[in-house]
Amino acid sequence: MSFLSLAFAIFAAITVATFHVVPARFRAPVLFAASLGFYALHGVGYFILLVAVTLGSWWTAILIGRPGPAARKTMLLAGAISALILLLCAFKLVGALAPSPRAAAAMQEEVVWRFVLPLGLSYYVFKLVSYLLEVYWENIPAQRNFVAVGLYAAFFPQIISGPIQRPGAFFDQLTRIGNVDPHDFATGLRLILFGFFKKVAIANRLGPAVAAIHSTPDAYSSLELLFGAYAFAIQLYADFSGLTDIALGLGRMFGIKGPQNFDLPFFACNLQQYWRRWHMSLTSWLADYLFTPLRMALRDYGQSGLAAAVFLNMVAVGVWHGFTGPYLAFGIFHGIALSASVLTLKSRDAYFKAHPGLASIRRIAAPLLTFHLVVLGMLLFRAESLAHVVRYLSSMAAGFAQGAIPPLRFELVDMPRKLLLGLLVLIVFMEAVHIAMRSTRWRGRFAAPPRVVRWAAYYGLILVTLAFSRTGEENFIYGQF
Numbered sequence: 001m002s003f004l005s006l007a008f009a010i011f012a013a014i015t016v017a018t019f020h021v022v023p024a025r026f027r028a029p030v031l032f033a034a035s036l037g038f039y040a041l042h043g044v045g046y047f048i049l050l051v052a053v054t055l056g057s058w059w060t061a062i063l064i065g066r067p068g069p070a071a072r073k074t075m076l077l078a079g080a081i082s083a084l085i086l087l088l089c090a091f092k093l094v095g096a097l098a099p100s101p102r103a104a105a106a107m108q109e110e111v112v113w114r115f116v117l118p119l120g121l122s123y124y125v126f127k128l129v130s131y132l133l134e135v136y137w138e139n140i141p142a143q144r145n146f147v148a149v150g151l152y153a154a155f156f157p158q159i160i161s162g163p164i165q166r167p168g169a170f171f172d173q174l175t176r177i178g179n180v181d182p183h184d185f186a187t188g189l190r191l192i193l194f195g196f197f198k199k200v201a202i203a204n205r206l207g208p209a210v211a212a213i214h215s216t217p218d219a220y221s222s223l224e225l226l227f228g229a230y231a232f233a234i235q236l237y238a239d240f241s242g243l244t245d246i247a248l249g250l251g252r253m254f255g256i257k258g259p260q261n262f263d264l265p266f267f268a269c270n271l272q273q274y275w276r277r278w279h280m281s282l283t284s285w286l287a288d289y290l291f292t293p294l295r296m297a298l299r300d301y302g303q304s305g306l307a308a309a310v311f312l313n314m315v316a317v318g319v320w321h322g323f324t325g326p327y328l329a330f331g332i333f334h335g336i337a338l339s340a341s342v343l344t345l346k347s348r349d350a351y352f353k354a355h356p357g358l359a360s361i362r363r364i365a366a367p368l369l370t371f372h373l374v375v376l377g378m379l380l381f382r383a384e385s386l387a388h389v390v391r392y393l394s395s396m397a398a399g400f401a402q403g404a405i406p407p408l409r410f411e412l413v414d415m416p417r418k419l420l421l422g423l424l425v426l427i428v429f430m431e432a433v434h435i436a437m438r439s440t441r442w443r444g445r446f447a448a449p450p451r452v453v454r455w456a457a458y459y460g461l462i463l464v465t466l467a468f469s470r471t472g473e474e475n476f477i478y479g480q481f
Helices: 006-021 024-040 044-065 071-099 100-105 120-137 145-154 167-174 182-214 222-253 271-275 280-299 299-321 325-353 356-382 386-402 417-438 440-445 451-466
Strands: none
Touching: 006 024, 024 044, 024 145, 044 071, 044 120, 044 145, 071 120, 120 145, 120 167, 120 280, 145 167, 182 222, 182 417, 182 451, 222 356, 222 386, 271 325, 271 356, 280 299, 299 325, 325 356, 325 386, 356 386
16 A cells, blocks of 8 residues: 555545544554554565564563573574564565566566565564664663554554664653644644655656666667666655655654654765765664674774775665665675775865865865765666666767767656756755754744745645646655665
8 A cells, every 4th residue: 555545545544533533542552553454455474474573572672671691681682683684684585586577577578476575674674673672782671562562663654664763762752642742743744745745746757767768778868868867866865755754744643753864965075974864764773783883893903994894884785675786786886985985084174174275166076976976876776787787887978978969858757847947946945944944053043934825835735746646656666675
């Protein structure tokens, strides 16, 4: 059941209404039951898997939280986390071996069998791992109420593709779940509107052009191939951040604030900053539970140890998406680039400090260079194979080398270029509004616009979203992970 479907809209409306009508003590069980029902609609077998994994993690955490020898707790933790990670790896491996519909279509072959990864497996496994670790480290107590742990793992706004919320923050809000601030409810509606706009008006409009260009790069000019690379980066951002906005907005309507997941990533000045702004809940999770332990283990090796920790962390980011060559190459590419950036950052800062005249050039060049490195990495992220990436880049280079470059055929995106540019500018403005809303500093400097202006903007977004809506384009890119 896609977030964009009418069935989901009806389901969400009934759940929100029921949640706010029942007494406060029943709200968590109602939300848990709704989340289980939502998940069960995607497959009974995977529903049983979710319940079994959550039950096992819940009971293991209780055993870890009991007084007893540290060795026994360590063994319980190691066994539970190993089982969770092996489960995730097994499904990812099977998914990598299964032919995707896109690959089969490219080869003009019929898909004999199709494997569907359990909905949200990567997300609820990481959530449960963090819960077990936080209990083991005694940062939070083990929850004896299964509904609390079950809702944390299965919370339906977050289970499709996050964000990955930390257990402590979730359980703290669960104790106050009966108190939903009207301002939070209104903020939730606004986030949902923003998310639908990004997905429908931007991601879905760019999607067909991106698919056509990337599937047959030989049929397009170098300028169109360059556009296809840029367009996919924007499509992926609008698609994923739009999905995150919808998830965060739905959570707000139940009184649960999820973690921020994006913060103008394409304006980052270096790759370190980019990865602190893109898919922030995943990268911060890996930073706390993988990078930091690796860095501590390799601290005796100095800068080489730091580079190794950074590299392995980024490889983990790649294979988290899937056990395929392009995803591994995506992780390796960013591992090498990020390690080089980390190791040279101090010397670069010192150089520009000694040459202040070049600092203004750096402020412009650094974000541009970072953005193009990100776009190059996204070619690996989208590709069906490494050979496809080579073919795409060689076709682009060959066209530019010939000198004569045909103009970009804007009918590819089925909209005037001025309208497309206006929509992209609007996305940047919306993200700036997000930042201003979260920042105490900026909220204090600017007064909220009059109500008539705000509602005019909301109705304008609704009309634009409806005008660009199409059927048959309900899937989100990150829903596959």
